[in-house]
Every structure is written in structure tokens, then in C-alpha cells.
Amino acid sequence: MNRPRLSTPAGIIVNDAPRSAYVHIPFCRRRCFYCDFPIYVVGDRGLQNPDHPVPRSITTYLNALQTEIHRTPRQNAQPLETVFFGGGTPSVLTGEQLGRILASLDRQFGLAHDAEISMEIDPGTFDLTGLRAYQQAGINRFSFGTQAFQPELLAGCGRAHTVTDIANSMAMLTQAGIDNYSLDLISGLPNQTLAQWQDSLHQAIAYQPTHISTYDLTIEAGTVFGKRYRPGDQPLPSDDTTAAMYRLAHQVLSEAGYNHYEVSNYAKPGYQCQHNRMYWENRAFYGFGMGATSYLQGHRYPRPRQLQTYIDWVEQFDPQPPASPLAPHDLLLDTLMVGFRLAEGIALPPLQPTFGDRLIQAVWQCLQPYIRTGWLEAVDAANTAQTASAPWQTIERLRLTAPEGFLFSNVLLVKLFDQLDES
Structure with missing residues (x-):
């Protein structure tokens, strides 16, 4: 094996x-x-x-x-x-x-x-x-x-x-x-x-x-x-x-x-x-079968959730169905929502070229209070803990603490979503 x-x-x-x-x-x-x-x-x-x-x-x-x-x-x-x-x-x-x-x-x-x-x-x-x-x-x-x-x-x-x-x-x-x-x-x-x-x-x-x-x-x-x-x-x-x-x-x-x-x-x-x-890690993947969803080139392709409807859908299968890619704002939200589930959290530098300084700055401003509560950690490239007052450009990675940060992750994410909706 x-x-x-x-x-x-x-x-x-x-x-x-x-x-x-x-x-x-x-x-x-x-x-x-x-x-x-x-x-x-x-x-x-x-x-x-x-x-x-x-x-x-x-x-x-x-x-x-x-x-x-x-x-x-x-x-x-x-x-x-x-x-x-x-x-x-x-x-x-x-x-x-x-x-x-x-x-x-x-x-x-x-x-x-x-x-x-x-x-x-x-x-x-x-x-x-x-x-x-x-x-x-x-x-x-x-x-x-x-x-x-x-x-x-x-x-x-x-x-x-x-x-x-x-x-x-x-x-x-x-x-x-x-x-x-x-x-x-x-x-x-x-x-x-x-x-x-x-x-x-x-x-x-x-x-x-x-x-x-x-x-x-x-x-x-x-x-x-x-x-x-x-x-x-x-x-x-x-x-x-x-x-x-x-x-x-x-x-x-x-x-x-x-x-x-x-x-x-x-x-x-x-x-x-x-x-x-x-x-x-928000990677692309194929999804096959009733109710499955593929995530390819920034598009999500859902399949029918009923057996016969799915079988009928396959008979008319279009390998490239029309769909709209996620907007940068929504893609960032998806990335943060799934990425914060991992203990190593989110690496900020790879996000900047895709999402730009303004959105990354909005994320950092929203999350700073949770460093003070102990739910979130910010570290630099040397894995040294940073305070909530540090500029976001010095932050290499943001990660939730276990178990408290994980336990209250939904609170943090709701605040984050609200902040980005206003940005």
C-alpha cells in the first residue's frame, strides 16, 4: 500500500x-x-x-x-x-x-x-x-x-x-x-x-x-x-x-x-x-455523478441532484457548459473561507497579485481585533508572531488558533464577509 x-x-x-x-x-x-x-x-x-x-x-x-x-x-x-x-x-x-x-x-x-x-x-x-x-x-x-x-x-x-x-x-x-x-x-x-x-x-x-x-x-x-x-x-x-x-x-x-x-x-x-x-487549498477539481460539482478554471459546474434527472443530463452532456467565473471579491471570500479551515491558515503574499493591495488591506483591518482575542495568529516569513499593529506587508501567514480560533471561526468569517462587502 x-x-x-x-x-x-x-x-x-x-x-x-x-x-x-x-x-x-x-x-x-x-x-x-x-x-x-x-x-x-x-x-x-x-x-x-x-x-x-x-x-x-x-x-x-x-x-x-x-x-x-x-x-x-x-x-x-x-x-x-x-x-x-x-x-x-x-x-x-x-x-x-x-x-x-x-x-x-x-x-x-x-x-x-x-x-x-x-x-x-x-x-x-x-x-x-x-x-x-x-x-x-x-x-x-x-x-x-x-x-x-x-x-x-x-x-x-x-x-x-x-x-x-x-x-x-x-x-x-x-x-x-x-x-x-x-x-x-x-x-x-x-x-x-x-x-x-x-x-x-x-x-x-x-x-x-x-x-x-x-x-x-x-x-x-x-x-x-x-x-x-x-x-x-x-x-x-x-x-x-x-x-x-x-x-x-x-x-x-x-x-x-x-x-x-x-x-x-x-x-x-x-x-x-x-x-x-x-x-x-481552493484547488481545481473534477466532480462526477449525481449532485457533484466540478471547479474548473474559476467556474463551478453543478450536476442535477435527482437520479433520473442526472441520467437525462448526461445524455445531453455539454463538456463546456456556460458559466460565469467567480468575481475577484467572491473568489477571495471562497479562498479565505476554505483556507482558514487549515491549521497553517492563509499565506498573504500569493494573494496580492490576484486581489490587489486594497482587498488585502481590508482583510487585515478586519482581522486585527482577533489577534488581540487570541483567536488568530499573524507571523512573518521567519514564523515570528506579529502584533495587531503590524503593517500587512510584513505578514507572511494568518492562521486560526486551535481550538479557540477554530471554534469561533464562523464569527470571524461573518465579520470578514461583511467587511469585504463594504470594500
Whole structure:
């Protein structure tokens, strides 16, 4: 298995050539109560019967997906360095089906020999034979949707798997010799206590994954939770409790040797998710499949979020659909919003040629108060801390502190957006 490369801190890359591809696999056994992703619910029994409409729907979708890949022009000579199968539940598919998609990507764009190829995978959706088939297909990084280690919390948010499924999945990982995998956890679930969250963190660490993601529950309109609760309602944990959960995750995971390299993500040395870094560095990427979005040459190209609409769209596929590139003001906002998610933050000098002195000065003026609060750090080229009174031309990098700056990043970003709207 190839060991993923570790990115070194660099300036945000704006509008570069794509070297990553996201592939959306929309099929799920059921819709979780917090989910507003574009998915297609297939249940359980239909997957076992080749004459059932579900397998036919999957075949039709995969054919459309490969057609889209083949009709998409290659933007540069560089091969893909990362591929991410997200969903949905990609582990609903077989290794052979994922292998065909990877073969299509390789033919059209090329795959680097050491490419990071990730897939989301849910406990209870695969066996050891299936896991080895994913490895054979070329998957070398697995992202497990664990979410919690308490049966009542899993049931309460509509997850299809059990705590036993988690344990069985981890045992299969060991049998398959897989050591590069991530566990996902969710904080702020209804009725979740700080003690339960601490227990989930410790149980996750006990499995020794190379990467752990911790996401705070967001109540989305139209979801089951969106119909049941409003933010701040019980039995949702209070804001103070969710803040305590965030701080606790930082403490526990940092002490266990995980680097808090992004707002919601922790990694052992050498195991940051290279694909997700591509988003946070505002790099160009291909997006394929229902509900996916490409970001190419400053344009965003969304796909339809419904299965049949997407299939119909592929039949009329225009490889260069009309779209307007982001205005410099909006591009800067996007760059700051994603860049501040990373622990190394934003490098200012690479932004100046694109956005000019006036916008960079407006950013610096807006952010100076947060250096005083301790949420933000400014350093020069020698990595020496600078005060809020320093001129922006002396600043090499701005970065949020962990955990407090990360915790209050939305406050900072709202102020920043308001400031730039007035500039």
C-alpha cells in the first residue's frame, strides 16, 4: 500500500489545473436523520436480488457516470493525484464496479502511481471478501462512517449499523492488513452527553486509525432532524455543551498523537487527507455523478441532484457548459473561507497579485481585533508572531488558533464577509 504524501504549508492555489476527482455514489440503505445529501435509498433486500429494480438502477447510474467521465475533456497533462468516492454509501457497490470507474478515470485523465484513492465505507455494508476486492480495485484509504459508539445514539440518528457492526468492521480491517483509514464521529447529537462524547473519542483512538474526523451536527431544513428540532431546542445539547465537546476532542486527540490540522480533522503524522486538502487549498477539481460539482478554471459546474434527472443530463452532456467565473471579491471570500479551515491558515503574499493591495488591506483591518482575542495568529516569513499593529506587508501567514480560533471561526468569517462587502 502506498503511503500518502504529507503536504507542506503553502500559499493558497487559485484556479490551477485539476489533479483530483470526486466521484459521487448516491446509493444508501436508508437516509440518516441528519442527511441532506443527494442520495438514492435502495433498502437492504433489493441489493441481494439481481432482478430487483435496485441493481438495474445502479447499473444505469454507473453507465451514465462512465459516460460523463469519458466526455469530460482533460484539462492538463498531469495525472490525478487523488480520487475520492463519496456518497451516499460507496460500499454498496462491489470492488469490481469501483474498479471499472477507476479504469475509466485512468483512461481519460491518468492516475499517478502513488495516487491517494479513498472511499467512504459504512460498518455493516461489507465483508472481508468485499474489503479485499476494494483493495484489489485500487482503494488505499478508507473513511468509516462510525459516527458514535453508543447504540441509542446510532438508533436515534437513523444509522443502519450497530456497535457490533463497528467492531466486526475493525476486525476485518486488521485481517485485510489495512492500516490507512479514518473514523468519522458526530458531536451535538440529540440526547448526547459530554461523557458519551468522551467515550466515543477514546473508543475511536483504541482502534488506532491514522485519521479521525469530528463533525458537529448541523440541523438542515427538510431532514428528519430539521422537521423535529430547531437549533437550540432540547434534546439537542446546548451551545456551551457542544463547545465543550469541541475543546475535549482537541485535547483528547492531540494527547493521543493526532495533529489537529483542520477545523474538523485530526491525523497521525503523514496521514492528512490529501484529497480534502485540495478543497481547503481552493484547488481545481473534477466532480462526477449525481449532485457533484466540478471547479474548473474559476467556474463551478453543478450536476442535477435527482437520479433520473442526472441520467437525462448526461445524455445531453455539454463538456463546456456556460458559466460565469467567480468575481475577484467572491473568489477571495471562497479562498479565505476554505483556507482558514487549515491549521497553517492563509499565506498573504500569493494573494496580492490576484486581489490587489486594497482587498488585502481590508482583510487585515478586519482581522486585527482577533489577534488581540487570541483567536488568530499573524507571523512573518521567519514564523515570528506579529502584533495587531503590524503593517500587512510584513505578514507572511494568518492562521486560526486551535481550538479557540477554530471554534469561533464562523464569527470571524461573518465579520470578514461583511467587511469585504463594504470594500
